[in-house]
Amino acid sequence: MNQLNGLYAIWLREVKVYFREYSRLIGSILTPLLWLLVLGKGIGASIDENEGFAGVPYEVFIFPGILTMTVLFQSVFYGLYIVWDRKIDFLKEVLAAPLNRSTVFLGKCLGGVTDSMIQVTIIIVLGFFIFPNLEYTLQSLMLVYLYLFLLAVIMTSLGLIIGSRMDSPEGFSLITSLVVFPMYFLSGALFLKKSLIDEAPIIYWLTAINPASYAVDAIRYTLIPEEIFLEFGLGRDLTVLIGFCIFLLALGTYCFKTMKL
Amino acid sequence: MGTITTKGLTKKFGKLTAVDDLDLDIKEGEIFGLLGPNGAGKTTTISMLATLLAPTAGTATVANQDILQNPSKVREHIGIVFQDPSSDDILTGRENLYLHGLMYGVPRSIIPERIDAAFDLVQLTGREDDLVKTYSGGMRRRLELARGLLHHPEILFLDEPTLGLDPQTRKRIWEHIEKIVKDRKVTIILTTHYMEEADRLCDRLAIIDHGKIVALDTPNALKAQVGGDTVQMEVSDPERAAKELDKLECVSRCEIRENRLDVAVKDVAQNLPKVFAAAGEIANFSVRNTTLDDVFMHYTGYDIRDEGAEGTAKHMQRVMGIKR
Numbered sequence: 001m002n003q004l005n006g007l008y009a010i011w012l013r014e015v016k017v018y019f020r021e022y023s024r025l026i027g028s029i030l031t032p033l034l035w036l037l038v039l040g041k042g043i044g045a046s047i048d049e050n051e052g053f054a055g056v057p058y059e060v061f062i063f064p065g066i067l068t069m070t071v072l073f074q075s076v077f078y079g080l081y082i083v084w085d086r087k088i089d090f091l092k093e094v095l096a097a098p099l100n101r102s103t104v105f106l107g108k109c110l111g112g113v114t115d116s117m118i119q120v121t122i123i124i125v126l127g128f129f130i131f132p133n134l135e136y137t138l139q140s141l142m143l144v145y146l147y148l149f150l151l152a153v154i155m156t157s158l159g160l161i162i163g164s165r166m167d168s169p170e171g172f173s174l175i176t177s178l179v180v181f182p183m184y185f186l187s188g189a190l191f192l193k194k195s196l197i198d199e200a201p202i203i204y205w206l207t208a209i210n211p212a213s214y215a216v217d218a219i220r221y222t223l224i225p226e227e228i229f230l231e232f233g234l235g236r237d238l239t240v241l242i243g244f245c246i247f248l249l250a251l252g253t254y255c256f257k258t259m260k261l
Numbered sequence: 262m263g264t265i266t267t268k269g270l271t272k273k274f275g276k277l278t279a280v281d282d283l284d285l286d287i288k289e290g291e292i293f294g295l296l297g298p299n300g301a302g303k304t305t306t307i308s309m310l311a312t313l314l315a316p317t318a319g320t321a322t323v324a325n326q327d328i329l330q331n332p333s334k335v336r337e338h339i340g341i342v343f344q345d346p347s348s349d350d351i352l353t354g355r356e357n358l359y360l361h362g363l364m365y366g367v368p369r370s371i372i373p374e375r376i377d378a379a380f381d382l383v384q385l386t387g388r389e390d391d392l393v394k395t396y397s398g399g400m401r402r403r404l405e406l407a408r409g410l411l412h413h414p415e416i417l418f419l420d421e422p423t424l425g426l427d428p429q430t431r432k433r434i435w436e437h438i439e440k441i442v443k444d445r446k447v448t449i450i451l452t453t454h455y456m457e458e459a460d461r462l463c464d465r466l467a468i469i470d471h472g473k474i475v476a477l478d479t480p481n482a483l484k485a486q487v488g489g490d491t492v493q494m495e496v497s498d499p500e501r502a503a504k505e506l507d508k509l510e511c512v513s514r515c516e517i518r519e520n521r522l523d524v525a526v527k528d529v530a531q532n533l534p535k536v537f538a539a540a541g542e543i544a545n546f547s548v549r550n551t552t553l554d555d556v557f558m559h560y561t562g563y564d565i566r567d568e569g570a571e572g573t574a575k576h577m578q579r580v581m582g583i584k585r
Contacts, residue, residue: 002366009363013349020351089347096311097364098336261313 006099007107014111018118028074028119029126032066036130052192054226060131064220065189067148070123071116072187072212075152076180078112079159083172092261102253105160109252112156113149120148134223143222143234150241151215155180157248164252164259187212194231211244262325263289263338263415263448265310269319272305272472279305281472282319287450289415292442294459294466295452296553298561302472303452304344307418310450311341324415337366340414342405344421350394354385354404357393358411365412379407382444383437399430406437410447417441419451423458435461456553468560475560483556488513489527490551492536495520495544505539512536514559525551 018024040059053061085091094104124144128136159176166172186207193213196204207213218237220229232240265287272280280302287293295303308314310323312332321328324338348357355376362372380386383403393401402422409417422438423431435458441447453459459466460480467477476483489511496502499517506515506524511532514525522540526532529548537543 005363005366005369009360012363013352013360016356017349017351089343089345090349092313092341092343093347093361094364095313096336096339096341097361098333098366099364100333261308 002098003100003103006097007103007110010094010104010107011110011114014108015114018111018115024115025119028070029122031073032070032123033126035066035069036063052195054228056224056226060133060224061220062190063127063131063134064223065187065216067120067123067127067144067219068151068187068189068212068216069184070120071148071152071215072155072180072184074116074119075112075155076159076162076176077173078115078156079161079163079176080169080172082108082160082163083166083169086259086261095261101256105252105256106249108160109153109156109249112159113152116152116156117145117149135225136223140222144219147215147218147222147237147241150238150245151212154211154241154244154248157245157252161248161252161255164255182206183210183212186210187216188231189216192229192231193217211241214240263446264325265321265323265416265448265450267310267319267321270306270309270316270321271318272302272309272314273317278472280309280316283469283472283474285321285467285474287448289448290442290446291464292438292449292451292462294463295450295469296454296456296459296466296557297452297469298454301469301561303469304420305472306469307341307420307450307452311339311418312336338414339416339418340409340412341418342402342409342420342422344424346398346401346405348393348401348405348408350396350401351392353390353392354380354396355389357404358408361408362411367412375411379411382410382440383407384433397430399426399433402426402430402434403437406434410441410445413445414447416448416450419449421452421454423453423455431455431458438462454557456557460553468557470561476556480553484551484553487551487556487559488525490525490529490548491555492522492524492526492529492533492546492548494522494524494540494546496522496540497542497544502540505541506536509535509539525555 036059040062044058047058049055049057049061082091095101124141127134158179162175162179163172166175186203187210188207189212193204193207196207214232214237217231218234221234265285267283267285270280270283270285271278283306295306297303305314309316310321310328312328312335315329323335326334326338328335352360358376358379359372362375363369367375376389377386380389383406385400385403385407388396388400393404396404406419406422419438423434426434438449439462442449451459451462463480465477465479466483467474468483469475476486478486494502499520499522502522503515503517506512506522509532511527512524513527516523524536526536533548
């Protein structure tokens with residue numbers, strides 16, 4: 001019971017802080033809009049969408065990818081707060097509480113996941129108005145949230161793990177960028193992965209070991225149910241993402257247990 | 262029970278020994294001071310006792326629980342006020358305390374009344390719902406003091422509770438601490454390098470330097486050990502004067518600082534003529550009562566410390582610089 005209350009307290013703190021820092025909210029909505037409207041329209045205007053995308057406009061095609069992108073970046077950079085909290089004494093206040101390190105990790109993780117979920121909700125709502133052809137039903141939305149949630153858990157854990165090992169914010173940003181940019185570009189957010197099988201098999205192989213690929217795959221097929229967009233299959237997507245979640249939650253707990261202050 | 266016992270508690274950071282084979286016995290309900298220069302190992306000791314840092318060797322029992330075997334049990338019985346601000350400045354005072362209550366297992370139904378009592382104790386009533394960033398440094402300290410007590414710990418650690426505060430606020434915090442001890446039976450472990458603070462608050466204190474205890478007793482006993490009041494004299498030939506003064510029975514200690522002598526003299530009123538006679542030609546003199554400052558300087562030397570503890574070579578230099 002105490003652990004649950006503690007978990008709730010850590011989560012509540014993150015959510016309260018999130019809603020009091022408006023700049024974070026605004027900044028993180030602007031970037032996806034730029035990607036969708038400028039890059040999406042721009043590239044869409046110069047390619048023939050009937051050929052590879054079953055007539056789906058390019059900006060619509062990348063919409064699921066941009067949702068994924070938002071979760072990728074938002075979640076992983078959340079780990080930066082751990083670096084800051086450790087530099088000042090704030091984290092000590094939490095670590096000195098009679099809570100397990102796994103509770104602390106889980107609370108922080110859920111806090112970051114909540115931030116990401118609020119962010120994507122705004123983009124999903126915007127998508128509803130900008131792209132009326134997307135498949136928005138109760139069932140599809142629940143599936144989208146499920147996959148985004150799993151990806152958010154993975155990326156927040158990853159951010160917290162890196163954050164628990166880094167002494168400086170600069171170092172954190174550097175390492176995180178080295179991880180998250182390849183993950184983004186290799187996720188197939190901006191292209192169809194299966195077209196790589198013959199052209200560049202190594203890159204295809206890299207996309208297949210990237211958890212973000214499975215989120216893109218599932219969300220794209222859910223929101224745009226065209227046979228051509230089905231790559232790994234929803235069941236396999238779910239299994240892979242849950243596997244990554246379990247592994248990273250365990251690793252994160254270990255990292256918090258052995259974290260230096 | 263709010264007692265602390267350490268046995269051979271040691272912490273090494275690489276080659277540096279921050280805490281060296283520390284044996285302490287802190288009784289229930291006392292205010293125990295840990296004094297020492299910067300980098301002496303005070304905060305490291307507290308971090309180990311609060312189970313935030315694992316010792317390299319040795320162990321300790323805090324509130325009857327072993328810090329290695331039962332860290333979370335230890336944490337249930339302690340409260341800490343950290344050296345640096347650790348409250349969330351983007352949350353209100355009340356929110357900070359509420360979250361603390363939840364994390365420390367205070368039943369949700371009684372958290373509100375505890376919060377009111379805590380704000381009352383540190384006289385912050387009326388500011389509960391303001392964001393902490395609108396608080397002054399002193400108010401923030403008081404809030405953190407209130408927070409440290411919210412879950413009714415048996416032992417409270419205060420790491421430099423008045424660092425960087427003005428004299429008025431400092432006094433106020435001392436009064437709060439005294440009130441806490443009077444109202445509730447809380448054992449307090451306090452680190453500080455303000456001697457005035459230690460003298461006023463502590464029942465007993467340990468002076469630590471380079472991770473080791475160099476003196477441990479009540480403030481009065483420590484002052485008595487240094488040996489009477491201090492006569493400062495400017496003399497023409499300090500070396501010779503020191504030699505003469507050392508022969509006197511009433512002189513317990515004589516230290517040379519350039520051309521000035523610091524002489525600890527017992528029963529100064531009666532013995533002053535003897536001292537003057539031995540000192541030779543005197544340009545200037547003053548007499549002052551021994552304070553904990555003298556005790557502290559006596560045991561830790563006069564060098565200015567860097568943040569980290571230093572090596573043995575420097576330590577030896579300093580020890581040899583003091584003439585007895």
